[in-house]
Amino acid sequence: xxxxxxxxxxxxxxxxxxxxxxxxxxxxxxxxxxxxxxxxxxxxxxxxxxxxxxxxxxxxxxxxxxxxxxxxxxxxxxxxxxxxxxxxxxxxxxxxxxxxxxxxxxxxxxxxxxxxxxxxxxxxxxxxxxxxxxxxxxxxxxxxxxxxxxxxxxxxxxxxxxxxxxxxxxxxxxxxxxxxxxxxxxxxxxxxxxxxxxxxxxxxxxxxxxxxxxxxxxxxxxxxxxxxxxxxxxxxxxxxxxxxxxxxxxxxxxxxxxxxxxxxxxxxxxxxxxxxxxxxxxxxxxxxxxxxxxxxxxxxxxxxxxxxxxxxxxxxxxxxxxxxxxxxxxxxxxxxxxxxxxxxxxxxxxxxxxxxx
Amino acid sequence: xxxxxxxxxxxxxxxxxxxxxxxxxxxxxxxxxxxxxxxxxxxxxxxxxxxxxxxxxxxxxxxxxxxxxxxxxxxxxxxxxxxxxxxxxxxxxxxxxxxxxxxxxxxxxxxxxxxxxxxxxxxxxxxxxxxxxxxxxxxxxxxxxxxxxxxxxxxxxxxxxxxxxxxxxxxxxxxxxxxxxxxxxxxxxxxxxxxxxxxxxxxxxxxxxxxxxxxxxxxxxxxxxxxxxxxxxxxxxxxxxxxxxxxxxxxxxxxxxxxxxxxxxxxxxxxxxxxxxxxxxxxxxxxxxxxxxxxxxxxxxxxxxxxxxxxxxxxxxxxxxxxxxxxxxxxxxxxxxxxxxxxxxxxxxxxxxxxxxxxxxxxxxxxxxxxxxxxxxxxxxxxxxxxxxxxxxxxxxxxxxxxxxxxxxxxxxxxxxxxxxxxxxxxxxxxxxxxxxxxxxxxxxxxxxxxxxxxxxxxxxxxxxxxxxxxx
Numbered sequence: 001x002x003x004x005x006x007x008x009x010x011x012x013x014x015x016x017x018x019x020x021x022x023x024x025x026x027x028x029x030x031x032x033x034x035x036x037x038x039x040x041x042x043x044x045x046x047x048x049x050x051x052x053x054x055x056x057x058x059x060x061x062x063x064x065x066x067x068x069x070x071x072x073x074x075x076x077x078x079x080x081x082x083x084x085x086x087x088x089x090x091x092x093x094x095x096x097x098x099x100x101x102x103x104x105x106x107x108x109x110x111x112x113x114x115x116x117x118x119x120x121x122x123x124x125x126x127x128x129x130x131x132x133x134x135x136x137x138x139x140x141x142x143x144x145x146x147x148x149x150x151x152x153x154x155x156x157x158x159x160x161x162x163x164x165x166x167x168x169x170x171x172x173x174x175x176x177x178x179x180x181x182x183x184x185x186x187x188x189x190x191x192x193x194x195x196x197x198x199x200x201x202x203x204x205x206x207x208x209x210x211x212x213x214x215x216x217x218x219x220x221x222x223x224x225x226x227x228x229x230x231x232x233x234x235x236x237x238x239x240x241x242x243x244x245x246x247x248x249x250x251x252x253x254x255x256x257x258x259x260x261x262x263x264x265x266x267x268x269x270x271x272x273x274x275x276x277x278x279x280x281x282x283x284x285x286x287x288x289x290x291x292x293x294x295x296x297x298x299x300x301x302x303x304x305x306x307x308x309x310x311x312x313x314x315x316x317x318x319x320x321x322x323x324x325x326x327x328x329x330x331x332x333x334x335x336x337x338x339x340x341x342x343x344x345x346x347x348x349x350x351x352x353x354x355x356x357x
Numbered sequence: 358x359x360x361x362x363x364x365x366x367x368x369x370x371x372x373x374x375x376x377x378x379x380x381x382x383x384x385x386x387x388x389x390x391x392x393x394x395x396x397x398x399x400x401x402x403x404x405x406x407x408x409x410x411x412x413x414x415x416x417x418x419x420x421x422x423x424x425x426x427x428x429x430x431x432x433x434x435x436x437x438x439x440x441x442x443x444x445x446x447x448x449x450x451x452x453x454x455x456x457x458x459x460x461x462x463x464x465x466x467x468x469x470x471x472x473x474x475x476x477x478x479x480x481x482x483x484x485x486x487x488x489x490x491x492x493x494x495x496x497x498x499x500x501x502x503x504x505x506x507x508x509x510x511x512x513x514x515x516x517x518x519x520x521x522x523x524x525x526x527x528x529x530x531x532x533x534x535x536x537x538x539x540x541x542x543x544x545x546x547x548x549x550x551x552x553x554x555x556x557x558x559x560x561x562x563x564x565x566x567x568x569x570x571x572x573x574x575x576x577x578x579x580x581x582x583x584x585x586x587x588x589x590x591x592x593x594x595x596x597x598x599x600x601x602x603x604x605x606x607x608x609x610x611x612x613x614x615x616x617x618x619x620x621x622x623x624x625x626x627x628x629x630x631x632x633x634x635x636x637x638x639x640x641x642x643x644x645x646x647x648x649x650x651x652x653x654x655x656x657x658x659x660x661x662x663x664x665x666x667x668x669x670x671x672x673x674x675x676x677x678x679x680x681x682x683x684x685x686x687x688x689x690x691x692x693x694x695x696x697x698x699x700x701x702x703x704x705x706x707x708x709x710x711x712x713x714x715x716x717x718x719x720x721x722x723x724x725x726x727x728x729x730x731x732x733x734x735x736x737x738x739x740x741x742x743x744x745x746x747x748x749x750x751x752x753x754x755x756x757x758x759x760x761x762x763x764x765x766x767x768x769x770x771x772x773x774x775x776x777x778x779x780x781x782x783x784x785x786x787x788x789x790x791x792x793x794x795x796x797x798x799x800x801x802x803x804x805x806x807x808x809x810x811x812x813x814x815x816x817x818x819x820x821x822x823x824x825x826x827x828x829x
Binding site: 033042044046133195196197206353 | 397400401403404413414415416417473474475476477478479545546547548549550742743746747749750753754756757760761763764767768771776779783786
């Protein structure tokens with residue numbers, strides 16, 4: 001693909017040097033025709049190549065699927081398989097096992113992992129060499145088929161210079177319910193600061209309850225970057241970690257960063273109790289509308305019927321999100337009657353919407 | 358020939374040649390950038406299993422906003438297709454923009470719509486809302502009936518009623534592929550400063566559509582539609598992909614774009630006084646973010662697909678192109694302060710000048726070139742080898758770039774399975790230069806004139822519906 005433009009420039013350079021303009025134009029035309037033909041030929045070559053590759057892949061899949069199913073069913077020993085995999089197809093076979101393994105769980109997945117062992121050294125070699133995409137793909141393969149055996153290689157991926165590889169390693173590690181992996185990811189959270197915090201939180205929460213202690217430590221540590229603490233708060237919310245309520249309330253009481261306070265309030269809305277209500281009530285008066293809205297939402301979970309005094313006036317807040325959360329919280333703590341009473345006869349569409357929900 | 362005439366012809370010659378050289382240099386630049394970016398992107402896609410990426414949670418909820426004006430032929434099937442998307446959490450807001458046909462009745466009947474309450478969460482000024490309806494069968498489907506105010510006004514009504522961090526602006530007849538949302542959201546996951554992402558638009562005419570899914574892809578039967586397939590490949594795979602690779606995306610198609618709600622509300626929503634509301638919003642977002650020093654990213658990715666029906670008659674296509682050029686002219690003149698201003702970075706120094714001088718003014722220059730050629734022919738001077746050679750060079754560039762766009766498609770997505778369709782595209786790359794391209798230039802000139810005269814309105818698009826001819 002780079003040849004035609006290069007040829008074009010070469011011809012254009014020649015053309016510029018030529019004293020005869022007509023000759024120069026003829027050369028340019030010839031180059032353009034050649035470029036068009038080359039592009040067309042390249043397209044047809046790509047088509048032929050992909051058709052051939054697809055056909056070959058289909059043949060291999062057909063040849064491997066039956067025996068693999070037999071092995072999984074116990075009708076054939078696993079030692080039968082290597083004879084069916086040509087040396088040049090080892091990486092393809094690993095790819096085939098990955099496709100297969102994605103549909104499996106538990107003992108069947110482990111069995112496919114054991115079958116894959118002879119082929120994974122070649123994959124592991126690619127985890128530190130080649131393009132970022134190849135390295136990332138190798139980590140995915142290792143992480144799916146033999147995460148224990150290649151744990152060091154996968155953890156090493158967290159320090160790969162490519163963010164793609166590092167994120168792939170984090171995704172693979174987070175699938176495993178192990179505290180040391182979560183710690184390894186959290187220690188490198190700064191590498192993922194460009195990523196969406198909600199997505200990162202889900203990724204870490206995917207590791208399960210083992211993730212909670214290091215996340216709580218991160219949330220409570222004021223020396224940690226605000227972005228990391230926001231991710232920790234969101235992950236703890238997804239894990240529904242009740243013991244995170246205290247550090248969350250401390251953050252709200254401290255009231256430092258608006259985004260962090262809002263994240264802590266979201267966490268309290270999920271895991272908080274009456275003990276945290278005073279801090280939440282304070283936040284209802286925040287000048288930041290996002291904090292006010294989240295405080296109103298949290299008050300619905302941790303507050304009492306007496307909080308109508310705070311939530312009622314919030315129904316007149318200029319920010320619609322504050323009104324929405326205040327209305328929902330009023331309905332939660334005192335039922336539709338309390339909301340209707342607080343809104344009065346001229347209830348706006350937001351109150352009517354919440355009443356209808 | 359009078360001396361002044363010779364001067365004019367000489368000036369036209371210089372301008373046309375300069376335009377031609379610059380235009381093709383830009384095309385070459387974006388095509389090369391697109392080539393590198395597409396190769397990289399195709400490799401990345403093998404690593405990023407999009408569905409797995411969002412299955413783990415953390416994918417932000419999305420509201421689809423589909424404005425509908427007189428869409429009785431396609432609205433039910435298009436909405437049904439939206440209901441089958443594979444995405445964890447999304448709502449659909451169909452905004453009936455005061456349709457005069459049976460759009461609302463069809464939707465009400467098909468989805469058992471009943472009156473509901475939904476309060477606006479923003480206050481972008483719009484025409485009054487007449488009713489809010491919700492499907493009794495599909496709780497995620499809402500229809501907002503409003504007074505007619507145009508597409509932008511309908512989008513703003515949807516924006517006001519949007520409750521999710523992201524919203525997807527669609528045309529009512531856009532047919533999204535099932536994984537389109539899961540794909541288009543990815544840049545928002547990878548970069549938290551992403552504010553807008555565009556997907557690719559492909560032409561559905563004569564493809565088979567079953568239950569809102571395109572099941573067989575082929576070139577349209579009608580020549581006019583076939584030319585547009587090639588145009589779209591060039592515009593998206595070579596053009597927008599190239600500009601995205603240069604980090605200078607200035608257009609996100611109104612038929613399929615995902616935006617961050619808060620930032621669009623902050624910017625005041627869609628402009629209602631232009632027919633180029635999609636481009637206007639993107640330019641305004643660039644401008645607002647750069648002026649406020651807010652880090653942001655606006656980009657295009659080529660794998661999320663929205664299928665759309667393209668015009669098949671000269672009259673309707675002419676109206677569409679007139680409108681596109683009018684929108685482009687309105688937007689670029691409105692934000693001309695950004696032109697060649699370093700504070701707007703690559704947008705001000707690269708993308709904006711390209712669109713301003715080459716896309717907006719280009720048709721006039723191109724037409725002047727054709728006229729000069731005719732004058733030269735009439736004077737008996739047009740048969741010289743230089744004139745023909747220049748024309749041949751122009752033709753050669755056009756063909757080479759179009760064939761390169763087909764190569765990019767083959768390199769990346771290979772959506773046309775029949776080899777004869779690919780070869781057909783090569784033929785179109787040559788044929789479009791004889792008549793179609795000149796016709797396009799004429800339509801775009803008409804669009805420029807309409808913009809200068811301050812013309813408003815969209816004109817009508819006759820739709821066949823996905824299930825009729827398109828499905829055979």
